Amino acid sequence: MQWKKALWYKNHIHGPVCTICNVPQIDDTLHKLITSGARAIDECPYPDRVLPLIYTIYHDSTTRGAAQAHFKTRWPTDIEFARWLIAPPIAPSRTNTMRVFLWFIETRWFQ
Numbered sequence: 001m002q003w004k005k006a007l008w009y010k011n012h013i014h015g016p017v018c019t020i021c022n023v024p025q026i027d028d029t030l031h032k033l034i035t036s037g038a039r040a041i042d043e044c045p046y047p048d049r050v051l052p053l054i055y056t057i058y059h060d061s062t063t064r065g066a067a068q069a070h071f072k073t074r075w076p077t078d079i080e081f082a083r084w085l086i087a088p089p090i091a092p093s094r095t096n097t098m099r100v101f102l103w104f105i106e107t108r109w110f111q
Contacts, residue, residue: 018040
């Protein structure tokens with residue numbers, strides 16, 4: 001995915017974020033901290049779970065429209081969406097990626 005390459009978080013803004021799954025590494029109960037010097041792909045507990053869902057949210061026009069309305073923004077391209085995901089986050093989330101993920105789980109998952 002070309003847009004995935006645009007997802008680079010800034011440690012001073014977002015704190016540590018796993019480069020594989022994009023889950024913030026807040027503590028071991030949410031996401032185990034990657035061992036210094038280790039490869040994230042070898043230690044990430046959630047590879048290919050969060051980002052495929054986020055990408056699907058963007059590409060499903062109904063869900064994207066609901067998300068854009070909820071977050072009061074527009075994402076005309078997937079690259080603009082990626083830029084919004086790595087922008088300074090909407091509190092209380094560490095990243096906008098997690099904000100979209102949680103919004104989806106809380107409002108759309110069981111529909």
